[in-house]
Amino acid sequence: MIKDQDYLKKIADICLSKSKKLGSTDASILVQSSVSENINVRNKKLDGSERSENLGVVLTTYLGKKKSSIASSNLKESNLNELVDRCIETMKITPEDEYNSLPDKDLHFSGLKDLDLYDETHLSNEDKINYIKEAEDEAFSNNKIVNTNGSGFGENKSNFLLANSNGFADGYKTSQFTAYCEVVSKSNGSMERDYEYTSKRFYNDILKPKELGSIAADHAVKKLNPKKIKSEKISLIFDKRISKNFLSIFASAISSSAIAKGTTFLKDKLNQKVFNTEININDRGDIKKANGSRYFDSEGIGIINLDLIKNGILQDYLIDTYNGKKINRKSNGRASGTTNLYFENGSKTFSELIKSEKKLLYIKETIGHGTNIINGDYSVGASGIMIENGEFSYPVSEITIAGNLNNIFQNITLADDLEFNYSTNSPTMHVEGMIVGGK
């Protein structure tokens, strides 16, 4: 069972009062409790079960502009006392940093909590096993699926309390139901794997098992017997599960920490055209039941909705208290990063997009970590499907795609097929003229 607010409050009080007693001028604390249960199935047989119960506390103490933190999963009072002692000792000898402080009191969240982020539904292990077996059954009904890498179902419930010495104390429960199915296809000596994944706060919102299995099978079969193509400059279509990655890159490039340090290719680009004029990017924390929704960030600051890109122009950064002070801006509640981040729909249909050029490469998977936020260079391994005259023709693998994000961002065209499946979401994306490295 996850701990209730009273228990979390008791732990928070022990730590806050002890740090005050030992001379800290300010302190903030996060106490968390979570329980998760996961089931793994492979080749339609139970492969494993996992149950985790987690407790944790993170305490930050301040002495004027000095700061130190401790974290622990051992919540026995004697251990907590020892750790607070240690935190205070370290804090005293840590140099001052003029930007250290608790967040602005006026920005603390104080509102209604009506976003529906917790689903009490509890599935027995039997029910979890049945769900995921049904998904694998469906995948195996495709005769090219010969094996699975394992499929799983997970249920996670958590509760937390965030409190600080300025009087903030709030927390709430959240839930997450997750299922994935990863299968292996085989034909003519070629072996490929692919997956489908679904994750929602409410059990009723996740994909039905048959859908999960058939999509995974379809992905894996479409990759079979790939060709390697010649190096060339070609326009790419990014599948929705890849196009959303460009939003994550964009988010890290406009974090106030990167802006303050100058370690991003989007420094000094505020109010400038970063994307073409048809592109709009929003970050909204108040969508009911959505994966990325939250009431306040990890400092207790209420989430406001941000129009980050309007008609291609950069409107705002993602700002927390510390880095906000460095760039003379107030926090906009993004100490925990983005909430529900998405591109607004474009004006073309998916079918118009893939017919927009005679030859296009559809990217379904990228591998590697080839994104350089500092200068915008982008180079990753990829696989996908060649599109000729608007028709999917043959799978392609063992290629690389490369470009610079400054150009990539200016050359994006979006379809009108946005869905809120994850916390970061994008429609299908067309990017003109990228360099493919192949034969």
Added chain:
Amino acid sequence: MTSLLKNSELSLEKADKIVSETLNSCDDGELYVEDTKSETIVLDDNKIKSSNYTSDLGYGFRAVTGDTVAYSHSNEISEKSLKNSSDNLKSTLKNNSGTYNSEIKKTNQKLYKDIDPIESKSMKSKIELLNNMNEYARSKDSSVKQVTASLLAEKKNIEIIRSGGELLSDNRPLVRINMSVMVEKNGRKETGVYGIGGRQDYDEYLKNDNWKKVCDEAFRIANTNIESKPSPAGEMKVVLGPGWPAILIHEAVGHGLEGDFNRKKTSAFHDLVGKKVASKGVTIIDDGTIDNRRGSLNIDDEGTPTERTVLIEDGILKNFMQDRLNARLMNTKSTGNGRRESYKHVVMPRMRNTIMLGGTNTQEEMIKSVDKGIFAVSFGGGQVDITSGKFVFNCTEAYEIINGKVGAPIKGATLIGDGPSSLKEILMVGNDMMLDPGIGTCGKAGQGVPVGVGQPSLLINNMTVGGTQL
């Protein structure tokens, strides 16, 4: 022996009783207790940005029968909590029963000292070191615009309680010193990253002002990249430098030789034992027994002593890396590769220090033999798709080779290849085998564990380079 349970509400006797009673009808399993203390101090943008101390205590209780694994972990160490876990394991395995294999090899292996690297250096001197690193790096050139330096130390004590009361333990220190430098010149920005570490005290790594060399190296890489030109795209010859570039070995073949993927027949290597998978002269080992290395362990996380496992010998695939579960199901013995990130994670076969042994060629010979290609000296991260065998890694320092000579540095290129075929493309194996500086972390199924790599210089006939220059 004093147990990690000594200050808890759970006595060792009680724990023993629950463990034995739960695991008696299973094939395998154990109670794994872990007490980890870690400290991270980061200097960023001229300031000590954070000092975090973490103390983590918990247990993971595992029961295995056939190929089904039941796992339950918690950080409430009490009889009640362990009993709940036991009930949970029993309910998963209720329809299966097995025969507990109590056999486990013993060892007196001591590859590192039982030290606490956090306490062995005062907070004051750690802060002073970070400040010195910052000032020194910035003083190297006015083009240095940003410096991030960090110190990480960890002491992880583990205890494995097996059915029948057997208790195995290991105390593992780990240290890492990192440096990242950003250089800005003529409107261009590039970074250089370097680090060192292993299972000794900070002072062992800081001897002879060694921290200056860490700063020098990070600056040198950033400064080289500022002059870099766009990378070519397409297939060409590649010369790899010695040491850290062995993450190619780790990605290209290492993961594909882990027992779980081969037991499940999802690895591109699963039916290749005894077959030629690499050029003659290529020998690759996974060694958990090198003194003080980041990937070394006295015992793995199931209690099996680590060993030096030959994976590929003179081009022929010899062995997979095994934990107890996959070894049992494949009718072989654990090679001491059963590892987990923490008590919150299940054991899997994982690499330790993965090394290609040295050959006879010189790096000079290799470069001389290439008309058009690239010379890759250092890499960022890599990744592999086990099933298709395709792997990538990103160059952080690379040069073009034209007519047998090293030319201009080139920008962050991605190299992509096919695991089972790329080792057959090795034309020369260098005589300059080197281990990496002690910075590697390997990720698999969401779990990170410290690893090491090593190799000599290599000449590879054909790899695809991903750049922007056609």
